[in-house]
Structures are given as C-alpha cells and as structure tokens.
Amino acid sequence: MSAPNETQDKERLKCIEEYFRSEYADMLSLASYLLNNNKALAEVAVQDTFVFALEHMDKLTASPNPVGWLYNVLKNIVRHIYRDQQRLLKRVVSIGEAPELRASDYGRDLRLSMSSFNDSDTILLIQFYIQGYSVKELARKYDISVGACKMRIKRAKENMKEKYSDLLG
Amino acid sequence: MSDKQPGHKTIDILYALNEEKLKEILRTEMQSDEIDIKLIKRVNSVLRAKSIQQTNCDVNASWRDFVNEHSVSEPLYTYDASCGCNRIHNLDKPRKRSFRPRIAIAAAIIIVFVLGSTITAYAFRYNLWEAIAGWTSETFRFTYSADSKEENISPSHTANNAGANTDLQAVLDEYKITNKLVPKYLPEGFELTELKAIDMGMGGIINFSAAYVKDERTIVIHITKNMTQSGAYHEKDEGDPEIYNAGGIKHYIMTNMGNYKAVWVNGHFECGICGLESKEELIKMIDSIYN
Numbered sequence: 089m090s091a092p093n094e095t096q097d098k099e100r101l102k103c104i105e106e107y108f109r110s111e112y113a114d115m116l117s118l119a120s121y122l123l124n125n126n127k128a129l130a131e132v133a134v135q136d137t138f139v140f141a142l143e144h145m146d147k148l149t150a151s152p153n154p155v156g157w158l159y160n161v162l163k164n165i166v167r168h169i170y171r172d173q174q175r176l177l178k179r180v181v182s183i184g185e186a187p188e189l190r191a192s193d194y195g196r197d198l199r200l201s202m203s204s205f206n207d208s209d210t211i212l213l214i215q216f217y218i219q220g221y222s223v224k225e226l227a228r229k230y231d232i233s234v235g236a237c238k239m240r241i242k243r244a245k246e247n248m249k250e251k252y253s254d255l256l257g
Numbered sequence: 258m259s260d261k262q263p264g265h266k267t268i269d270i271l272y273a274l275n276e277e278k279l280k281e282i283l284r285t286e287m288q289s290d291e292i293d294i295k296l297i298k299r300v301n302s303v304l305r306a307k308s309i310q311q312t313n314c315d316v317n318a319s320w321r322d323f324v325n326e327h328s329v330s331e332p333l334y335t336y337d338a339s340c341g342c343n344r345i346h347n348l349d350k351p352r353k354r355s356f357r358p359r360i361a362i363a364a365a366i367i368i369v370f371v372l373g374s375t376i377t378a379y380a381f382r383y384n385l386w387e388a389i390a391g392w393t394s395e396t397f398r399f400t401y402s403a404d405s406k407e408e409n410i411s412p413s414h415t416a417n418n419a420g421a422n423t424d425l426q427a428v429l430d431e432y433k434i435t436n437k438l439v440p441k442y443l444p445e446g447f448e449l450t451e452l453k454a455i456d457m458g459m460g461g462i463i464n465f466s467a468a469y470v471k472d473e474r475t476i477v478i479h480i481t482k483n484m485t486q487s488g489a490y491h492e493k494d495e496g497d498p499e500i501y502n503a504g505g506i507k508h509y510i511m512t513n514m515g516n517y518k519a520v521w522v523n524g525h526f527e528c529g530i531c532g533l534e535s536k537e538e539l540i541k542m543i544d545s546i547y548n
Contacts, residue, residue, distance in 0.1 A: 235330030
C-alpha cells in the first residue's frame with residue numbers, strides 16, 4: 089500500500105473514531121432492543137454500520153446531520169438482519185426437530201437437535217442467528233479469522249436459501 | 258421542529274413508562290423519516306437504567322475489534338437503498354388473503370381497541386396530546402401521547418343509539434360536537450342503511466358510525482371520540498399511506514383489499530372513511546368535510 093493511501097486511511101479512521109466513540113453504546117442498545125435482545129446480531133449491525141460509514145465517508149461528512157445519517161444506515165441494516173433471522177427461524181423449525189425449538193428462544197439455552205443439520209456451515213448459521221454467538225466467539229470456536237467466519241455465514245445463508253426455497257419460498 | 262421539553266423533565270416522564278412502552282417509542286422513532294436522536298438517547302439511558310439485563314459495552318474493545326477485524330474484512334451486511342422500505346420491525350408473516358364480501362360495519366372495519374394499563378400522561382414530542390401515525394405492511398394506527406382528557410359528552414336525549422336521526426351529522430349535533438368531521442359528498446346511488454352512536458363505557462370513548470350501501474358495495478364513515486393512548490388498528494394493503502392535506506389536517510390514504518380508505522385525527526376525534534373504489538371519490542368526500 090502506498091504512503092498517501094495509508095495516510096488517507098488513517099485520516100478516515102480517525103474521523104470515524106470520533107463518531108464511533110460517541111454513538112456506539114447508544115446504537116448498540118437500540119439495535120439490541122430492535123433485535124430481541126440478541127447482542128451478537130446487534131453488534132454486527134452496529135459494526136457494519138460503521139464499516140459502511142468508513143467506505144462512504146464523503147456521504148457521512150457531507151450530510152447536514154451525520155449522526156442521523158448513521159442511524160438511518162443502522163435502521164436499514166437492522167431491518168435486513170431481522171428479516172434474515174426470521175426466515176432462518178422458519179426454515180430451522182421446518183427442517184429441524186420442531187417440538188424442541190421454541191420461536192421465542194434466542195438465547196444459548198435453546199434446545200435444538202443439531203443432528204438434523206449435517207453440515208458445519210448451517211450449524212454456524214444457527215449458532216449465529218438463533219443461539220446468539222457473536223462472530224468473534226464463533227471465529228475462536230472454529231479457529232478461523234473473523235473475516236473467514238463472516239464469509240462462511242454468508243455462504244451458509246445462500247446455500248440454505250437455495251436448498252430450502254421450495255420448502256418455504 | 259425541535260423537542261421543546263427540557264431534558265430533565267422528559268427523562269422524569271420517560272421513567273414513568275414501562276420497558277415495553279419505551280421500546281415502542283424507539284421502534285416508532287426508527288420508522289420516522291427524521292429520527293430524533295436526542296429522544297433516542299434519552300429513552301436508551303432510561304431503558305439501560307431500568308433493564309434487569311445490563312448491557313455492558315466496552316467501547317474501547319469494540320473500537321479495537323472494528324479497527325483490527327471488521328473494517329478490514331467484508332461486512333455481513335451493508336446499506337441497501339433499493340429495499341425502499343424505511344420501516345423497522347413488525348415484519349408480519351404474510352397472510353393468505355381470501356375474498357371477503359363487502360358487508361356492513363362490523364366486518365367492513367376491523368378495529369381492535371387496545372386498552373392501555375395505567376398510563377401516565379407524558380410529553381412525547383411537543384404537546385401533551387398528540388397523535389403519531391405508524392404502520393406496518395398490514396396495519397395502520399395512530400398512537401397518542403396521552404389518554405384524551407376531553408370532557409365527556411352525551412346526547413341531548415337519553416337514547417344510546419342514533420334513534421330517529423336521519424344522518425350522521427344530526428347525530429353529532431345531538432352530542433354537541435362542533436368539529437367538521439362528516440363529509441357532505443357521497444358517491445351517487447349510495448343510501449344510508451345503518452347509523453350508530455355507541456358509548457363504549459370506558460373512559461368516555463364514543464364510537465359513531467354510518468354505513469351507506471349501493472348494490473353490493475358499502476362505504477363506512479367512523480368517528481371515535483376520546484381514543485385510548487394505544488389507538489385502534491386499521492387494516493391495509495402493503496405499501497406506505499399517502500398523505501392528503503385538507504382543512505389543515507393530514508389525511509392518511511391507503512387501500513385495503515383494493516378499496517380506498519382514509520384515516521385521520523381531528524382534535525380528539527379519530528375519523529375514517531372506507532370502502533371507496535376510487536381515490537378521486539375518496540378525496541371528494543374528504544374535501545367536502547371542510548367546504
């Protein structure tokens with residue numbers, strides 16, 4: 089990476105850091121309440137909001153209300169996460185052992201028989217969206233990087249959509 | 258417009274609300290086009306104080322995670338402007354729609370009165386009494402910043418129904434209601450078949466309704482005085498309502514099963530017209546209220 093790019097990256101990070109430190113806690117609380125107190129998903133929502141802000145710094149700084157701009161991005165992302173979580177829950181209930189799975193359980197004590205799911209990526213998906221493991225915890229558990237963990241979650245989502253679309257549409 | 262309430266007074270008022278109501282404020286706020294950041298922060302601080310499960314947030318550690326991991330890897334989610342929907346939560350499961358014949362009042366309008374528990378009046382945005390519109394893909398409702406404290410009304414005679422009155426305006430006149438609420442225009446061929454004034458027996462809520470029928474079609478006008486804080490649910494088709502301004506009032510126009518309807522608030526009255534085949538006819542009816 090050339091020196092000017094490194095300088096620009098540092099400047100952008102510095103600019104984002106100010107917003108991050110002042111808004112992170114409130115945004116995390118808000119996302120958590122909107123996502124049924126699922127802290128792992130809320131963390132992803134807020135982190136990805138700031139990743140988007142970092143990539144679109146020009147829009148953030150040009151906005152007359154930068155904090156409002158951040159909350160709008162968060163709102164959009166939370167909506168997508170919630171939708172994915174609900175879809176996955178429907179699929180899991182259909183293909184897993186439904187009597188053990190209660191829709192209101194989003195915590196670690198969810199009793200779910202994993203024997204219905206025979207690939208590790210799908211189990212990863214369920215652990216993330218339903219059982220509340222954070223990306224970092226899953227990365228540690230499977231001994232992979234956070235980036236690799238996110239890629240596996242994304243891939244598992246696509247595979248599940250493809251595999252079970254005839255079941256649930 | 259800005260929040261005119263002093264910060265400490267608003268916090269005191271927010272503390273009087275339970276967790277569910279505070280979360281409802283957050284959800285409603287996240288649905289609006291202009292998010293009130295100050296209000297969100299105040300509600301968050303009250304929720305954190307009240308919450309049994311404390312949300313511990315190590316901002317330093319989170320920043321380190323951001324710098325070392327999240328900002329250098331592909332995000333799981335990104336902003337998708339093409340989704341076009343700015344509503345949050347309440348993503349209802351799609352219902353199977355079946356044809357329902359147009360019949361009289363009880364089935365043409367599905368109104369669920371949600372009674373609030375002990376509700377303390379609080380200043381939500383600007384004034385104590387304010388209606389806030391909110392909707393999902395399937396329902397629309399107004400929520401109110403407080404229970405209406407308007408004086409109870411009663412008809413000049415003892416009958417608890419429309420009795421021999423010839424039209425809805427006459428009924429409102431009996432109750433000495435002076436707000437302009439009733440359309441003077443009705444699409445051609447429709448005739449009044451049902452007229453009711455019902456005291457719900459709780460907190461001074463009175464529901465007025467009139468049904469007009471032509472062949473198999475029914476138009477219904479409903480007016481509710483002293484709506485509870487939680488408001489009433491109105492069924493709708495998917496999509497955002499359109500706002501139509503008339504008489505200084507915002508009328509929310511939407512469709513339900515393909516028919517046009519409008520809902521609005523005038524003073525302490527929540528009003529609605531439903532069952533119109535065309536938006537033009539609906540707008541004519543709305544305009545005629547104020548002309």
